[in-house]
Amino acid sequence: MLSRVANSIYWMNRYIERVENYARFVSVNINLSYDLPGMISEHWGLLLEATHDRDTFDKLYPEETEDKIIYFITFDSQNPNSIYNILGNARENARTVKETLPKEIWEHLNSFYLSFKQFSTNKKLDFEELPRFYENIKQQCQLFAGMIDGTLLRDEAYYFANMGKFLERADKTSRFLDIGYFNFQSVSDVKTANPQDLLVWSAVLKSVSAFNMYRQQYKSLKQENIIEFLIKDRDFPRAICHSIKKAEYAIYRISGSRPQDSYSNQAEKAITQLKHEIDFTETNEIIKYGLHKYLNDFQVKNNIIDQEIFKVYFA
Structure with missing residues (x-):
């Protein structure tokens, strides 16, 4: 292509x-x-x-x-x-x-x-x-x-399309979380919640069509659970982890290599590293580090993946 x-x-x-x-x-x-x-x-x-x-x-x-x-x-x-x-x-x-x-x-x-x-x-x-x-x-x-x-067709065009879609989706889900966080929360009280806070967080879930799916897994609205669901869930289509996993699959399908056999270019390396970081970072570690700071770091790394894709395939 x-x-x-x-x-x-x-x-x-x-x-x-x-x-x-x-x-x-x-x-x-x-x-x-x-x-x-x-x-x-x-x-x-x-x-x-x-x-x-x-x-x-x-x-x-x-x-x-x-x-x-x-x-x-x-x-x-x-x-x-x-x-x-x-x-x-x-x-x-x-x-x-x-x-x-x-x-x-x-x-x-x-x-x-x-x-x-x-x-x-x-x-x-x-x-x-x-x-x-x-x-x-x-x-x-x-x-x-x-x-x-x-x-x-499930050819290169399809996987370039999916790669773009899921990298963009991961970025925007992180920004939804940031909006919910900054409306009424500060770094020190992310675990406490009043009715207004819960209204904001439920709206964040609804904004990514996640409210019903979240309630199937969790009995109550807790901010740490919402953070875990929208960042680390591997099966919800708009969760950051799921989106990065789908984008990684698309990148490797284009080159014909496999993640378990190591990467073949810097774009593959960057996205696999990011996926593993999400997988191996616990929700309490994210909260301790600072949700806004974590999401900002993620957005920077996501942009680096986009830059590496450009160098490998589009430059």
Whole structure:
């Protein structure tokens, strides 16, 4: 496979996963604003921290308000990391490799982008309609993922697609956890919880569609259990450990090597090291080290894997 084609497929899937997760970022704060209207309104700025877009926002807007942050993350064409621009990037990557994709995938993504673009030109969206709007974005992204899984040959294109999707998913799950942590918690009291804290943490679970699956494994909402479930669970599809495991499998399938036979390039080495670190770090060690610091370290290492993939396959 040409490196140009592989790069486009990889980023097409990273972008679609990012679109879905940004929709989840906003919707979880909207849902919390209904339950904690006075308190959560002060924490919309955390979304800018989670997406690393605060500097861009500050250049464009004089003050942080709920409406401006929602518009900036979702529709703003001046924000290169808005859902509007990310979706456009995904569509452009798909357009350049249409010949390698099933027709249905291109048609769905193109239609998704055009309908979103048309919607973005309409008048201001009613706040009451926002949950349904973001739910539709998530469903469109999940339909795209289902098409990839149901129509693509299990060849290099499929594994580059999975590699991008799961690395992006692991990164964004870590950012969801960070938002939940910083809303009401400090490093010293992560084990204590009041009703407001539990409301935030349950919203974090729901934002990654994890609430029901979590309750099947744990009887009550405890922050240490939520941390363990979303970081270390090997079977939940949006847990960090599961996502890194799936990305590792895809990387090794592309090269034809196996993790048990050692790595064949630096990308494989970096992702296997990270998977083992997650496996062999206990939840109490994460809490003792500091959840925010641990998640920040993870995001740095996840970005290094992306850089190594670029050097090996795309440069």
